[in-house]
Amino acid sequence: MADEAARPLLDGDSRPVSPHRSPLPNDGKTSSLTYQEPRPYELSDESAPLLVRRDDDDFLGYGGTDPRRRSSELSRPRSSDIPLKKRRGRIRWPILCAAISLIAVAAILVFVFIAPAAVKEYVKDATVFQPTNVSIDSTTATGVRARIRGNLILDAQRIRKTPVRNLGRFVTWIGREVETGESEVEVYLPEYGNVLVGTASLPSLNINIQNGHINHVDFVANLAAGDIQGIRSVAMDWLDGRLGRVRLDGKATMHLKSGLLDLGVQTITDSVLLREGDFPPLPTVNVTNFNFHDADTPGDEGAMAVDASIAALVESPFSLSIPPLGFVVLVPNCSPGDPFIAVAAAMTEGFPVIPGQPTQIDVSALIEGLPDDLTKACPGKKNSPLDLLVRNYVHGLGMTVYVRGADAPSFDTPDWMVDVLKSVTVPFQFTGHAVDNLVRNFTMTDVHFSLPDPLAEPDSPESRPTVSALVKVLVGLPKEVGLELDVPRVRANADVFYLGHKVGILDLMKWQPANSTLLEDVDGTSALLVDFAIKNAPLEVTDDDVLTDLLQDLIFSGKSVKLVVAANVDAEVSTGLGILTIREIPAEGEVIVKPPYGGSLDQFKPQIESLKLSDTSASSLLVEASVNVTNPTPYAASVPLIDFVMLFNGSRVAHLTARNAKIAPGMNSGLRVDLLWSPLGLDGPSGASAGRDLLSQYISGSNTTVTVRTHEKTIPALPGLGRALSRLGLEVQIPHVPVPQAPGHQPDAGKGSMGFIQDATMHLWSSTAEFTLSSPFPNTTIEITSVDAQAFYQAESEEAEVGTIDYRIPFPVPPGLSVTPRLPVDLNLGGIGYDALKRALGGSLELDTVAKVGVQIQHYREWVMYHGKGIKAKVKL
Numbered sequence: 001m002a003d004e005a006a007r008p009l010l011d012g013d014s015r016p017v018s019p020h021r022s023p024l025p026n027d028g029k030t031s032s033l034t035y036q037e038p039r040p041y042e043l044s045d046e047s048a049p050l051l052v053r054r055d056d057d058d059f060l061g062y063g064g065t066d067p068r069r070r071s072s073e074l075s076r077p078r079s080s081d082i083p084l085k086k087r088r089g090r091i092r093w094p095i096l097c098a099a100i101s102l103i104a105v106a107a108i109l110v111f112v113f114i115a116p117a118a119v120k121e122y123v124k125d126a127t128v129f130q131p132t133n134v135s136i137d138s139t140t141a142t143g144v145r146a147r148i149r150g151n152l153i154l155d156a157q158r159i160r161k162t163p164v165r166n167l168g169r170f171v172t173w174i175g176r177e178v179e180t181g182e183s184e185v186e187v188y189l190p191e192y193g194n195v196l197v198g199t200a201s202l203p204s205l206n207i208n209i210q211n212g213h214i215n216h217v218d219f220v221a222n223l224a225a226g227d228i229q230g231i232r233s234v235a236m237d238w239l240d241g242r243l244g245r246v247r248l249d250g251k252a253t254m255h256l257k258s259g260l261l262d263l264g265v266q267t268i269t270d271s272v273l274l275r276e277g278d279f280p281p282l283p284t285v286n287v288t289n290f291n292f293h294d295a296d297t298p299g300d301e302g303a304m305a306v307d308a309s310i311a312a313l314v315e316s317p318f319s320l321s322i323p324p325l326g327f328v329v330l331v332p333n334c335s336p337g338d339p340f341i342a343v344a345a346a347m348t349e350g351f352p353v354i355p356g357q358p359t360q361i362d363v364s365a366l367i368e369g370l371p372d373d374l375t376k377a378c379p380g381k382k383n384s385p386l387d388l389l390v391r392n393y394v395h396g397l398g399m400t401v402y403v404r405g406a407d408a409p410s411f412d413t414p415d416w417m418v419d420v421l422k423s424v425t426v427p428f429q430f431t432g433h434a435v436d437n438l439v440r441n442f443t444m445t446d447v448h449f450s451l452p453d454p455l456a457e458p459d460s461p462e463s464r465p466t467v468s469a470l471v472k473v474l475v476g477l478p479k480e481v482g483l484e485l486d487v488p489r490v491r492a493n494a495d496v497f498y499l500g501h502k503v504g505i506l507d508l509m510k511w512q513p514a515n516s517t518l519l520e521d522v523d524g525t526s527a528l529l530v531d532f533a534i535k536n537a538p539l540e541v542t543d544d545d546v547l548t549d550l551l552q553d554l555i556f557s558g559k560s561v562k563l564v565v566a567a568n569v570d571a572e573v574s575t576g577l578g579i580l581t582i583r584e585i586p587a588e589g590e591v592i593v594k595p596p597y598g599g600s601l602d603q604f605k606p607q608i609e610s611l612k613l614s615d616t617s618a619s620s621l622l623v624e625a626s627v628n629v630t631n632p633t634p635y636a637a638s639v640p641l642i643d644f645v646m647l648f649n650g651s652r653v654a655h656l657t658a659r660n661a662k663i664a665p666g667m668n669s670g671l672r673v674d675l676l677w678s679p680l681g682l683d684g685p686s687g688a689s690a691g692r693d694l695l696s697q698y699i700s701g702s703n704t705t706v707t708v709r710t711h712e713k714t715i716p717a718l719p720g721l722g723r724a725l726s727r728l729g730l731e732v733q734i735p736h737v738p739v740p741q742a743p744g745h746q747p748d749a750g751k752g753s754m755g756f757i758q759d760a761t762m763h764l765w766s767s768t769a770e771f772t773l774s775s776p777f778p779n780t781t782i783e784i785t786s787v788d789a790q791a792f793y794q795a796e797s798e799e800a801e802v803g804t805i806d807y808r809i810p811f812p813v814p815p816g817l818s819v820t821p822r823l824p825v826d827l828n829l830g831g832i833g834y835d836a837l838k839r840a841l842g843g844s845l846e847l848d849t850v851a852k853v854g855v856q857i858q859h860y861r862e863w864v865m866y867h868g869k870g871i872k873a874k875v876k877l
Contacts, residue, residue: 121161122168123209126154141414143198143224144320152207152215172209180205183254187226190249195230197248198223225416232423248272283312283359292481294576295366304483304577306344306365311358321352324410325421329365330402331389334378340402340425341373341385347409370577387583395586400429440527441474450536450638456717463717464538467506475528476521486574487516487530492587494567498550503563504541508534511572530571544724552728558595564588605630608735609670613780616858619688620678627735628669637663643714645682646675647707647729651690652682656708677860696865699756704734739774756866758817760847760873762837768822769805769873775813782813782857787823789851789866791873793833802833802847810856840875847873 131150154172159165185200201222207215225231237243251269289309296303326347330340346365353359374386383391392399405421448468456462477485494506514532521527541547553559568584607628614622639661646654655676663671679691697704707729714722739756758772769791775782791802803825811821828834836845849868855861 118164118167119171122156122159122164122172123154126156126158126168126211128153128155128158140222140224142416143222143414145220145222147218147220149216149218152217153213154209154211156211169211172211176210177206177208179257180207181255181257183252185250185252188249188251189230189234189246191247192230192233194249195233196226197231198226200224202254225420228416228419228423231420235424245273245275248274283314286311292483294483303369304367304575306346306363306367308363308365310361310363312361314353314359315355319352319354321350322348323350323413323417324348324408325413326406326408326418327421328404328406330404330425331374331385332400332402333373333385334381341371343367343371343374345406346403350410350412367577370580375580383583384581387581390580390582391584395584398429400427402427440476440521441472443472444469445472445634446470446636448636448638450640452715452717453640458717458719460717461538464507464540465715465718466536467539468533468535468537470531470533472529472531474521475530477526477528479525481526483575485516485518485528487514487528487571488574488579489572490514490530490532490569492567492569494565497564497566498546498561501546502542503546503550504539504543506565507538507540510537541718541721544720547721548724548727551725554593554595556728556730560592560594562590562592564590606732606735608737610778611737611776613777613857614674616860618859618861619680620676621857621860623675623677625673625675627671627673628667629663629671630667631663631665634665636665637661639663641716643711644708645711647709648690648694648704651679651687653677653679653687653691653694653706654682692862692864695862696867698734699864700867701736701869702867705731706734708732737776739776757849757868757871760871762825762845762873762875763822763877764827764837764841764875765877766822767803767825767827769803769825770822771820773813773818773820775815775818777857778815780815780857782855783810784813784820785810785854785856785861786863787851787853789849789853791825791833792848792850793836793845794848796848796850799831800833801828801831802837803827805851837875841877842875844872844874846870 129150129152131148156165156169159168180202181204183202185202187197187199188194189197201224203219203221205217205219207217234243234246249269249271251267253265253267255265287308288311289307291307293305293307294303295305324347326345328342329344329346330342333339333341344365344367346363348361348363351359351361370386375384377384389399391397402425404425405418405423408418446469450466450468452463452465473490475487489511491511492506492508494508496503496506512532512534514530516531517529519527519529550561550563554561566586566588569587570581570583571585573580573582605628609626609628611626612624614624616622639658641657641659642661643655643657645652646656655674655678657674657676659672659674661671662668677691679687681687683690694704694706708731709729710722710725712719712722712726714725756774758774760769760771762769785808787805787807789805790796791804792800793802794800805823805825807823809821812818813820827837847868847870849866849871851866851868852863853866854863
């Protein structure tokens with residue numbers, strides 16, 4: 001009876017007693033659970049006959065008679081009839097003996113048959129136990145040794161049945177104290193197949209069982225674990241959040257004595273219902289330190305050691321010391337239904353658990369190889385479970401790893417604890433460490449741009465320009481990594497931004513071979529220098545307008561531009577465990593791009609090496625030019641096909657087309673550029689007029705500037721880019737055409753002479769003139785259809801006019817140097833020019849000329865105005 005009252009942590013209404021969180025003094029031997037010191041117990045203040053009072057009539061009446069006598073009995077006179085008294089006395093004694101016998105029989109019936117059941121009910125419902133301190137003293141081979149201190153009280157006012165309450169109070173008043181022998185309490189889970197949770201071995205206790213008496217108990221109990229598999233089922237439901245309620249059935253078997261009275265072996269049972277709020281929450285885990293480093297293993301086999309520090313708030317109701325433990329670390333597989341993948345063996349040193357304080361746990365783990373299931377790509381996906389784990393870590397995302405018990409690293413750890421831990425897999429969620437600014441420096445040299453295949457379909461992968469370059473990347477290593485690393489291959493996908501707007505995507509998703517060197521950065525931290533070559537990486541332009549603004553500032557305005565590159569980098573990292581793939585490492589940085597030619601197009605210095613005439617029509621002709629260009633930039637380019645439109649005075653006059661051109665830094669010679677001259681076909685009469693003006697200025701030796709622009713078909717595979725860039729115009733000065741030189745003739749470029757007219761000869765007697773011409777076309781004969789010209793001496797005025805030519809008979813101009821027929825000259829005999837001409841007889845004279853010349857080149861016909869300066873004319877008789 002008393003032992004049932006001493007059930008740990010259970011009160012009389014079968015509900016767990018919640019501890020209060022105020023500290024109590026410790027005895028210095030063990031860590032103690034802190035509870036609020038209970039107030040001196042107060043009996044329930046129900047109405048009186050159930051209150052304990054020493055002068056209560058109920059107590060005076062227990063087993064006795066009423067002392068109050070009626071007044072008639074006291075005032076009755078005594079008889080002096082002695083024989084009558086003796087006769088009555090002889091009759092009373094047998095009756096008294098019979099009454100005593102009946103009372104004895106009734107008492108036996110009450111105490112033997114009726115009282116035990118009532119007293120058990122009384123003890124069960126009236127007992128209240130208030131724990132004041134619970135601590136784990138030590139672990140044993142089968143469980144733990146716990147020290148329990150608290151207050152044990154029997155409160156009769158908790159009993160609702162009056163007969164049970166009165167009988168219980170009477171019996172416990174009579175018995176006063178009971179002594180329990182050594183006893184055992186067994187706890188079962190009826191909802192889980194009635195498995196045994198554990199057994200508590202209790203020492204002997206002396207308990208005062210009178211109503212309202214406070215017993216201060218202090219004892220040590222041995223707690224032994226029961227069915228491990230049953231405990232595992234409850235633990236898994238708790239971890240999975242399915243444990244809404246659970247009922248515990250307890251059975252105590254004890255030997256009771258009260259004074260000299262041996263009450264025999266008694267069995268007391270009770271049930272406790274625990275609800276969701278009574279269960280401790282899963283601990284919150286915070287990884288405060290996480291380091292990787294190479295580990296030395298026998299046989300020089302590669303291994304990786306991991307050291308971690310974990311802070312976890314374990315809501316334990318009592319302090320305890322955890323011995324060294326062993327674990328297996330598992331990670332999720334491809335699908336939730338797949339078995340977890342074991343990746344490491346881990347162990348912890350012993351650590352204390354203190355209520356209300358974070359628990360610090362130092363964990364060391366050893367990874368001795370990577371399972372195939374960890375590195376193999378998941379079905380239907382490109383990533384493996386390892387890829388997902390590493391990606392979440394470097395992005396600072398939440399991750400879940402699983403821990404299952406394993407063999408303990410110390411003999412001090414009891415087997416039962418190992419068995420319990422082996423049967424339970426606990427999930428731990430923690431947040432990875434975001435790797436920011438991992439790429440500290442990024443440089444590209446020997447850059448080579450290639451335009452797409454002109455026959456590619458628009459917006460297809462083949463329609464994108466490509467980039468090749470040598471890349472050097474300085475990668476800062478996180479302080480958590482202390483491994484010997486090598487990077488054999490890399491790839492990336494980079495977004496390029498200008499002024500906050502996305503320009504395009506540089507696709508480097510093909511693996512590129514790389515070399516890496518471990519070095520110390522300027523700030524003293526470890527860094528890895530990775531260099532690799534990218535070949536034909538596609539550049540996808542996503543916003544043509546943004547690219548137009550970029551080129552406007554960079555090329556046409558000669559400004560430096562700042563690009564922001566945001567990339568996700570994949571790297572194959574060679575470690576002692578093998579090659580790991582780290583995917584989607586975020587890298588972001590700014591790249592300052594200077595004008596490739598210093599902001600001046602003059603540095604390109606285009607020169608026409610040769611001209612070749614091809615197809616012609618009445619209003620168009622095709623000229624194949626061989627051009628020399630100096631590339632002042634460090635970039636190279638391959639141009640399968642690119643086409644520009646040439647404008648003069650705002651009108652389109654020609655197309656410039658380059659095919660299969662390869663431009664390297666420095667001098668580039670022999671580049672083929674086709675000029676399709678068709679001003680009438682491009683812009684009608686206004687185009688024809690502009691084309692005529694352009695030809696007139698050019699052949700006259702003027703420094704002629706034209707505008708070159710893109711159009712929709714500039715790059716056939718990228719029509720959008722051509723349209724966008726058409727807003728920009730590139731001003732280009734037309735290079736001079738090289739012409740064969742007559743012996744001893746040096747053209748004076750300062751006077752604007754192009755060398756088309758090498759020299760002239762005036763014949764005064766016949767009033768004719770002949771000209772030495774130089775044709776730039778090596779394989780084509782040009783025909784002059786008409787000449788309407790004026791020659792001047794020193795100034796273009798009527799007084800300075802030497803003479804005029806009006807010749808309508810066509811004559812050919814073959815390739816190279818040739819002499820025209822003698823053209824009749826109408827001399828101005830009254831002018832100063834004629835006087836100068838006579839004075840130069842037998843010598844030479846520099847003349848200026850203005851001529852309207854009709855030209856026919858195969859089918860093409862046109863006329864131009866030629867202005868010649870300083871033409872040296874020989875004067876003969």
